[in-house]
Amino acid sequence: MPKVLISDALSDAAVQIFRDRGIEVDFQPKLGKDKEKLAEIIGNYDGLAIRSATKATEKLIERAANLKVIGRAGIGVDNVDIPAASKKGIIVMNTPFGNSITTAEHAISMLMAVARQIPEANASTHAGKWEKSRFMGVEVTGKTLGVIGAGNIGSIVIDRAHGLKMKVVAYDPFLSEERATEIGVEKVELDALLGRADFITLHVPLTDQTRNILSKENIAKLKPNVRIVNCARGGLVDEAALAEAITEGRVAGAAFDVFAEEPATASPLFNLPNVVVTPHLGAATSEAQENVALQVAEQMSDYLLTGAVTNAINMPSISAEEAKIMGPWIGLSGHLGNFIGQMTDEPIKSINILYDGVVSEMNLAALNSALVAGIMRKVNPDVNMVSAPVIAKERGIQIATTKQDQSGTFEGYVKVTVTTDTRERSVAGTVFSDGKPRFIQIKGINIDAEIGRHMVYTTNKDVPGIIGVLGTTMGENGVNIANFTLGRNDRAGEAIAILYADEAVSEDVLQKLRDTGKFQQVKALTFDVED
DSSP, X not given: OOEEEEOSOOXXXXXXXXXXXXXXXXEOTTGGGOHHHHXXXXXXXXXXXXXXXXOBOHHHHHHOTXXXXXXXXXXXXXXXXXXXXXXXXXXXXXXXXXXXXXXXXXXXXXXXXXXXXXXXXXXXXXXXXXXXXXXXXXXXXXXXXXXXXXXXXXXXXXXHHHHTTXXXXXXXXXXXXXXXXXXXXXXXXXXXXHHHOSEEEEOOOOOTTXXXXXXXXXXXXXXXXXXXXXXXXXXXXXXXXXXXXXXXXXXXXXXXXXXXXXXXXXXXXXXXXXXXXXXXXXXXXXXXXXXXXXXXXXXXXXXXXXXXXXXXXXXXXXXXXXXXXXXXXXXXXXXXXXXXXXXXOSOOOEEEEEEEEGGGGSOHHHHHHHHHHHHHTTTOTTOOTTHHHHHHHHTTOEEEEEEESOOSSSSEEEEEEEEOSSOEEEEEEEEOTTSOEEEEEETTEEEEEEOOSEEEEEEEESOTTHHXXXXXHHHHTTXXXXXXXXXXXXXXXXXXEEEEESSOOOHHHHHHHHHTTOOSEEEEEEOOOOO
């Protein structure tokens, strides 16, 4: 009988799901806050069900001798060391869509609160004052709402804003024009949004691309008297710069549910006029908490009893029988998608996937999900193989699949082509008999490139001296090249190089390559593979 530890607060109904499925449950809802005790007993369990209080760190995972699955009731998995779990073979699951409506509603509530100064007026009235003239608010009807991030939650906010008769503009690099039309939003660049919006609400994950998206520089571009709402992630806004703008009267107010440091016992935004703050309540409704608790209990039970994988962050959603055969091809598909995702900086209109030979007879839905997840992970690190196709659909991305009998040298291969408004980009790969993936074609140019964690991709005219420039530049800057592959379409035509380095190549070294004038493109790439 599998044994599951629940170390955070889950509903009685969720606990009962485990028991009804024949799983032994140890329900200790306060244990997650006791790191030492949790580490002492974690080795006794097959599953760990958590919310946000439990921190599944690398040290804890090292002690989890029998753990097979970690289930997070909610979307955020910042409290789980996913690389450590993956290395140990532990599945990490979340419930990506259980609290979308709740979070969107909280954002709208915060917007209304800051528009009408409700919290301050409430406190004043409770204090026996009647300061009617002090709390002059603004209407939202007819105002422009700028939505940064038009994915699942952002699109719900857009729908609610239409009900409030607001004009809505959105910035989202992966939002297609077709999807924008479908949800009734004007797609704009970030600078245009900053200059036009009367209210701004953020609905993006925290990534290298979105960190401080409202930086001091961007805050200076804001329309006067704008109001900012952040119910997404701390770190998206420079809190000190925003506090300065509010103090100086350039920004009329802000409503924050999330902070760069949590629990937030101090922030530059605290105690400022017309700043509404809540303690990360975006998902805090009884309906949302119940939904995600029931979902995670069902998912974990399915995995422990049947091997079925659902909503996994680090594992495809496939049956236990398929996993052994498809594993290497799923890994390859993820790498192909990751390559395309890192190389593409504009909205993707369509993804076309070709499966040739032996791979064409496998579970193509799982392979598609792995590939699309690889593409989308650049902008959404929380994406998984179940949510990726949904997120792609939300952005209006068309996905087409073709399969064919073996047509060439390889027993099987996968080729993906993405289309944007300005170009097509393609990459193909295969799995060798040793189970290792290879890139075999980029931009129609045949190659044979081993995939490593740290890679550099270049394009250039096929002229003498390119190998020397690459080797010399890398050597002079202490970069050891583990593998190096060249390819070209024809003599004196376009050529590519892709090298695999022992360590990440710095932007300074990449710029030195660009400064040689030999390359049309120089790009660092990172893949989730073992060194």
